[in-house]
Amino acid sequence: MTPDETTDRALLRDGDSILFIDRKQRQYLRTIRAGKKINVRGAAFAAEDLIGMAEGTIVRSSTGEYLQIFRPTYAQLIPNLPRQAQVIYPKDIGTILMWGDIHPGAHVIEVGVGPGATSMAMLRMIGPTGTLTTYELREEFATMARGNVARFHGDAPNWTIKIRDAYEGFDETGIDRMMVDLSEPWRVVPHAARALRRGGVFIGFTPTVLQLKQLVDELRAGPFAAVEILESLQRGWHVKDRSVRPEHRMVAHSGFLVIARRLAVESPPPATPASSSDDPIDDGDPPLDESDAPPDDA
Numbered sequence: 001m002t003p004d005e006t007t008d009r010a011l012l013r014d015g016d017s018i019l020f021i022d023r024k025q026r027q028y029l030r031t032i033r034a035g036k037k038i039n040v041r042g043a044a045f046a047a048e049d050l051i052g053m054a055e056g057t058i059v060r061s062s063t064g065e066y067l068q069i070f071r072p073t074y075a076q077l078i079p080n081l082p083r084q085a086q087v088i089y090p091k092d093i094g095t096i097l098m099w100g101d102i103h104p105g106a107h108v109i110e111v112g113v114g115p116g117a118t119s120m121a122m123l124r125m126i127g128p129t130g131t132l133t134t135y136e137l138r139e140e141f142a143t144m145a146r147g148n149v150a151r152f153h154g155d156a157p158n159w160t161i162k163i164r165d166a167y168e169g170f171d172e173t174g175i176d177r178m179m180v181d182l183s184e185p186w187r188v189v190p191h192a193a194r195a196l197r198r199g200g201v202f203i204g205f206t207p208t209v210l211q212l213k214q215l216v217d218e219l220r221a222g223p224f225a226a227v228e229i230l231e232s233l234q235r236g237w238h239v240k241d242r243s244v245r246p247e248h249r250m251v252a253h254s255g256f257l258v259i260a261r262r263l264a265v266e267s268p269p270p271a272t273p274a275s276s277s278d279d280p281i282d283d284g285d286p287p288l289d290e291s292d293a294p295p296d297d298a
């Protein structure tokens, strides 16, 4: 079946946000609205000329420049998102969604909306049968996030923002997953213990090791277990002619992820007391032996 103009999902429509990409791979995010002009690199396009074009078209501007046009993927959108606060970048969001086990139909609480980057990722993942409740302290961030979600995600009837201080607690109980992105995440942990259902997943994102340590200590002291701490490093590659190598620059640090499961009991059993023969700097991990090493051809 050949798609026609009403069913062809490649065709750009009134109200779409699109990326113009120039020959140096620079990106310009614009929204096409019928009757309006769009300015990109000193040249104007009429929205009517773009509406109905297929994504992937290469357009020539009035200054003679060639630009590719696409609807942005999530990873292309987030670095271009209008913002007043820091976002979690796609490399970390990918890990958060998988390690946090965000899934269709999940009931999720998010703490700290910022410009709504994480909210959009959660909404995509939970689908129409899940619910997302976001706690945010500042009305202006909520307003910006609502605008970004409406513009770049679309209708979200299953999303509620509550203008509240998350350090004072949550209204909900029986929540499946909680994602926390604010400066003192350990202060949320006692409230998370009440809101999450047994077996629920707590996910914290935090930029510094001192915050990380305090969060992990608080989780381990409460009804949480299976605590995993990780960071995600992503290195781009340069591939041109015979020059094939890692990029010279990378984002070396963004933040740490902490994932923990809500126990069915209120407090974990006491730790086994250390014996006098214990190595004082033993961190509990068995030493690596050859059987732990990956095979040579891995």
Ligand SMILES: C[S@@+](CC[C@H](N)C(=O)[O-])C[C@H]1O[C@@H](n2cnc3c(N)ncnc32)[C@H](O)[C@@H]1O
Pocket (backbone or CB within 6 Å): 085, 086, 087, 088, 089, 111, 112, 113, 114, 115, 116, 117, 118, 119, 135, 136, 137, 138, 141, 164, 165, 166, 167, 181, 182, 183
């Ligand atoms: C770094 S931003 C979150 C960014 C978001 N995860 C994203 O990717 O777009 C942190 C947010 O937490 C909010 N916040 C700070 N303290 C809070 C509190 N006690 N309760 C609720 N929200 C709070 C801030 O206003 C801000 O919007």
